[in-house]
Ligand SMILES: NC(=O)C1=CN([C@@H]2O[C@H](COP(=O)(O)OP(=O)(O)OC[C@H]3O[C@@H](n4cnc5c(N)ncnc54)[C@H](O)[C@@H]3O)[C@@H](O)[C@H]2O)C=CC1
């Protein structure tokens with residue numbers, strides 16, 4: 001922090017890092033950001049005077065001492081991307097990682113055991129301020145650093161903090177990847193409508209509007225999801241006929257358990 005200003009180093013400015021940066025700039029959470037990415041991701045921010053784009057971590061502006069280093073590269077790129085920031089982290093920055101699987105211990109090994117690290121898992125609705133993140137700090141994170149990370153994550157929507165890092169793998173499986181499951185629902189609903197005879201554009205409009213409308217209703221309503229489902233389901237009606245298929249053994253509830261277990265396992269594998 002320079003005279004009360006918040007300075008961020010963003011490592012990886014792709015879909016998730018870019019969405020977060022857009023939110024920080026829009027909400028004024030960040031006064032200066034240096035975005036490092038060898039690809040075109042940060043180019044859309046080049047016209048913003050608060051943003052400096054670097055193609056490599058070796059080209060950082062001289063004397064740059066950010067308050068926080070946000071790690072937003074793919075876990076598979078971590079070994080290439082992250083080590084170069086050791087000096088800058090050791091100057092006092094908190095590390096905020098949103099990478100799937102990579103543990104707090106991974107960053108302590110990389111940057112030193114005394115490094116303050118927050119491991120967080122956001123999701124892509126952060127791009128419209130409607131995401132949700134879950135974060136866990138290590139013991140080195142000061143209250144001010146935690147508050148800073150909270151502000152940065154809040155630019156993308158809601159934030160929850162937990163103490164048990166193992167939960168982050170399950171969060172990754174549930175809300176991190178969750179938007180993809182919902183988009184698959186839209187795709188599947190539209191394709192099934194087409195298979196049953198609807199024109200493709202009408203089927204997609206019905207699927208997209210129904211899923212987003214139901215999502216908004218779930219957000220605004222005080223009723224449980226189960227009750228909202230029952231409100232649609234007339235006894236012995238059409239929805240009940242469909243749910244008899246979707247909720248049968250091996251149907252959506254069972255599939256979801258298997259899907260979340262598979263993603264959680266994968267998150268744990270990505271730790272290495
Ligand atoms: N996409 C999603 O829904 C979510 C992704 N994440 C996590 O966010 C991280 C990034 O994922 P995405 O944004 O989806 O991927 P992405 O591929 O869109 O972005 C990654 C960016 O890193 C850049 N990059 C590659 N090597 C680099 C290096 N050496 N230095 C700096 N930048 C480098 C790439 O050019 C790319 O722009 C991953 O660790 C992922 O687990 C977390 C939550 C949700």
Ligand SMILES: O=C(O)[C@@H]1CCC=N1
Nearest residue numbers: 100172173176177178
């Ligand atoms: O698929 C992934 O590995 C990342 C983490 C959660 C969403 N995307």
